[in-house]
Amino acid sequence: MLNPIDTAAVIRDGGAVGHYPGQIHEAVGWWLGACLVVTTKTPRLAVAHDGHPVSVEFADRLCQxxxxxxxxxxxxxxxxxxxxEELLAAANALEAPAAWVSARTDNRTDTVRIRLYTPLGTLLDDTTGLAVIRDLIARDRIPIPVNTQAKGTIEPWPPTSTDGARP
Known part of the structure; x- marks a missing residue:
């Protein structure tokens, strides 16, 4: 695994949390996105962030x-x-899991938090998939695409009129 992390320290409290750089890096967003989809076996996911520049990067990686x-x-x-709250409302409308990314800067150190939610709007915990995600990452078993036809899409929310205004 390139750039391993301490999964027990970082993958906790409903998702991932850690100092950036150091404890956590952008690839963790990618790993969490892939592992959340595979663990929940979901065809849909809602993602949002708090607007912090670091959050934007982590959210983009999570989507990928x-x-x-x-x-x-x-x-x-x-x-x-x-x-x-808006993310959870959209996820509820989609009947989908969700991921919310936030960051804060204290003394030139960023702390990143990625919260993962079940389709019912509750934070993932060890009984609802977080332990599986932690294990996949710790064992370097991050899911990868099987072929280009299996690749999903990233779409804006709310839906635009060009995509039928459907959730």
């Missing part, structure tokens, strides 16, 4: 991981900068 997760061809609805 989600659309490249094995054969799931996941359709990611990217809300961009939105409050966590």
């Amino acid at each position: 991981g989600a659309i490249n997760a094995e054969h799931y061809a996941c359709h990611v609805r990217h809300l961009g900068q939105q409050p966590e």
